Amino acid sequence: xxxxxxxxxxxxxxxxxxxxxxxxxxxxxxxxxxxxxxxxxxxxxxxxxxxxxxxxxxxxxxxxxxxxxxxxxxxxxxxxxxxxxxxxxxxxxxxxxxxxxxxxxxxxxxxxxxxxxxxxxxxxxxxxxxxxxxxxxxxxxxxxxxxxxxxxxxxxxxxxxxx
Numbered sequence: 001x002x003x004x005x006x007x008x009x010x011x012x013x014x015x016x017x018x019x020x021x022x023x024x025x026x027x028x029x030x031x032x033x034x035x036x037x038x039x040x041x042x043x044x045x046x047x048x049x050x051x052x053x054x055x056x057x058x059x060x061x062x063x064x065x066x067x068x069x070x071x072x073x074x075x076x077x078x079x080x081x082x083x084x085x086x087x088x089x090x091x092x093x094x095x096x097x098x099x100x101x102x103x104x105x106x107x108x109x110x111x112x113x114x115x116x117x118x119x120x121x122x123x124x125x126x127x128x129x130x131x132x133x134x135x136x137x138x139x140x141x142x143x144x145x146x147x148x149x150x151x152x153x154x155x156x157x158x159x160x161x162x163x
Contacts, residue, residue, distance in 0.1 A: 020063035021068035021071065022109065022132060024068050025075075026132060029075050029105040030101055039073065039076045043073075046068065082108050082115075083096060085152065103136075103137075103141060106132055106136075107148060113129075121160060122160050123160075
């Protein structure tokens with residue numbers, strides 16, 4: 001994630017603990033899908049070996065472990081709501097199962113946060129997940145995530161957009 005410095009060059013965007021937790025949640029949900037592991041095992045692995053830790057020479061950012069755990073658990077618990085809703089807002093010729101696994105994980109975690117974390121404004125959640133998407137993709141995916149999350153947010157948080 002990047003931000004422009006005063007000389008116009010791109011510099012890494014500093015991420016707060018919730019932002020790091022969101023990114024870790026996306027990675028964990030991805031790992032759950034492609035690896036077929038159990039939720040508690042993956043959450044424990046991230047909390048012990050990744051959040052704020054060094055792994056294979058890479059230093060992971062310190063993250064809000066409770067926020068991370070809540071998001072991963074929300075995706076797991078709300079899967080029967082999340083996936084059908086995501087499927088319904090995608091075009092018929094591009095169903096959820098055809099969406100790239102990383103992008104699917106981003107959308108699942110973002111929607112889970114929209115559903116569960118009512119104290120965080122929807123626009124903040126959307127912006128955070130657009131930035132996460134930019135960390136993985138540099139084409140049209142951030143625009144797609146923006147559009148889809150705006151539709152989801154207007155559906156589940158209409159009161160925030162009515163003003």
